[in-house]
Amino acid sequence: MNVSPHTRHSRKARAAAVALLCLAALTACGGQSTTAAAPAAAPPPTTRFSENGVTVTLSVSDWHAAKGTLTAVFTPEEKGFHLYSTELPLTGIEGVGRPTAMAVSGALAADGKLTAAADVRTISVPGVDAPVPVYPDGPVTTTLPIRADGTGDATVLLGYASCSTEKGCTIPVADRPVPLRITDEGPTFTAP
Structure with a gap:
């Protein structure tokens, strides 16, 4: 044909x-x-613990060129509880309250100031002359810019106290350590 x-x-x-x-x-x-698909980004290193009425979730994100952001979410375990401002003095106001705090040591250093993603309000506490700065009831997210000072062991130190105007306060937590390991690939949380 x-x-x-x-x-x-x-x-x-x-x-x-x-x-x-x-x-x-x-x-x-x-x-x-x-066509080849782009590799999926690894999830950020994360760890969690609960102590004295608050669950804390820590994560490291945006890690590039030995710098990143350390995030801590402080979540009171009962409704009606608040956390104190990061600006509260270490010993509170007239002994009342403890600041929400996060610091790093070892192979990590702070590369800026700790900030909170919540508005501060003040409350009056019986027997205390000055107003006490707190966050609204519920979870508070704080962030701290960080940088690696080489590789090796590092520690995140956390502090907080939660209170309720009706049920009182939990025992404050001060300098609660959370270990990390800094490698050339970035930070990872390690078991205590």
């Missing part, structure tokens, strides 16, 4: 169109494509 050049070209064009449609259908339906 003698096939004209126009018919051969038309068959090739149809075959190419069918192949493209099949590839598009595979890609749209989640099939394998011929």
Whole structure:
């Protein structure tokens, strides 16, 4: 059978169109494509503990060129409890309250100031003349810019106290250590 050049070209064009449609259908339906996918980013190093009525979740994010952000989320375990401001003096106001605090030592150093993602309000405490700065009831997220000073062991030191205007206060936590290991790849939390 003698096939004209126009018919051969038309068959090739149809075959190419069918192949493209099949590839598009595979890609749209989640099939394998011929291009390599970008590797998934590793989840940030995270650890958690609970002590004296508060659960603390720590994570390190945005780690590039030996710098990153250390985040601590302080979550009171009971409703109606608040945490004290990061700006509260170490011994509180007239002995009342303890600041929400986070510091680093060892192979890590602070690269900025600790900040909290919550508005400060003041409360009046019976027997205390000055107002006491606290965060609203519930969780408080704090962040601290950090940088590595080489590789090796590091420690995050945490402090906090939670109180309720109706139920009183929990025992304050001061300088609670959480160990980390700093490698060339970045920080990882280690078992105490």
